[in-house]
Amino acid sequence: MKAIVTVVGKDRVGIIAAVCVKLAEFNVNVLDINQTIMQGYFTMMMATDVSACSIPVAELATRMEAVGKEMGLSIRVQREDIFEAMHRI
């Protein structure tokens, strides 16, 4: 099962590191990263494999959101299916 992790917020040192460390902690494998700075804002999208995630995906979403709050970022984890459903026939 794949999930998309979206991180948006003010750019600073160590965002990718912090997010990846946290994902590794829950045994989430990062498959692809796409990152840019849009109008001064750090915007990152990661495709991840959550099949072996140590906690349920719903809880992962809650935990990552909390990590984001601590760092002043918006972090959301969403199952990839939602984007596939909406944008692919």
Added chain:
Amino acid sequence: MLNQKDILKTQDMIDKRHLDIRTITMGISLLDCCDPDLDTCCEKIYNKITRCAKDLVKTGEDIEKEFGIPIVNKRISVTPISIVASACQTDSYVKIAQTLDAAAKKCGVNFIGGFSALVQKGCTEGDWKLIRSIPEAMATTDCVCASVNVGSTKAGINMDAVAEMGRIIKKTAEITADNDGLGCAKLVVFANAVEDNPFMAGAFHGVGEPECVLNVGVSGPGVVYHALQSVKGQPFDVVAETIKKTAFQITRMGQLVGREASERLGIPFGIVDLSLAPTPAVGDSVARILEEMGLEVCGTHGTTAALAMLNDAVKKGGVMASNHVGGLSGAFIPVSEDEGMIAAAESGTLVLDKLEAMTCVCSVGLDMIAVPGDTTAATISAIIADEAAIGMVNSKTTAVRIIPAPGKVVGDRVEMGGLLGSAPVMPVHSESAELFVARGGRIPAPIQSLKN
């Protein structure tokens, strides 16, 4: 990998355009709960609902989290109670309504529909008992929704039931006068009611439905409104195409969530209801979509055409996105639940007669409309008869959910709270329809019912 733009677009729709799944509604058959003893019947009903729907809310919440899309309501619909209770040796079904209320609260859902009777061709003893129990049932429960189907294309219009429903609506308003007649917001009178409607207050679980089923209602007026802002001034061909594409995307969300939820709950997936259901929130209004097409205020000349096109495009876009489409499917125009409709009604542009015309081309009918408290039962019955006639002749569902707000006059406002919103009291014609309603009997089915 997915396109970054697509991901951001989806998130933008959810964050800023009010895209959500409006409801996941579990339909539960109560046909096996019949019992001559009222208390036993209630016990069976309570046990069955709380057993079938015990995981509904939790499952909905898990899916919300995993997919990052809000599922605003989790609800239950049941077999019309007039059928389930007809074997009970009792004169009142209020206790059953209270049982439904208790079961709904135990499961954590916000509404339960199915305190209903289907009387398009005539009333059984059980149907009359149910109808006469409605005012007290509405006054003594919080989550229970009632509906009565008084007409259909196949059967015509049961004018005895229409006359009675005028009186029942008045009584329900009076008995819940402390809350501005809130009881009437949970009571719908239908023609051509559908058996798989996930939306309240008219949801019930039809007798042709399986034991237990999951139906989904999607929403997204805000998304459509936003999409139309990018095609300003362009011809209607382009407008229709834009709405279709957006409706497709919205419906795919519903299909995905419905399939996922039904798998987890271990019950069949019923239908997606392709509806544009507004909320009182700014930016989530069907009226504003019509205005975006070039109308100064919703309700002015051109509104019916705009709504007809919107309704059709929503269906065309949505139908390819789901393997089973059903329910009411179309644009809703509830006045109190739509910020733009409220504004249009307050400005005096949107009047009852125009709304009636609009119901010829949209998915339901006169919905969440407040009228003066001194409106007579006969006038309400006549309004119901008009709507039922539109439904009967056009082979579509129509409904009336009207609130004769006690003590209120034109210009006042009725506050319903939450998703039900607030409604400006609208004028009705003062000329009497008393003798028309008093005739009773049945309006014969129209010629278009003879399709065989």
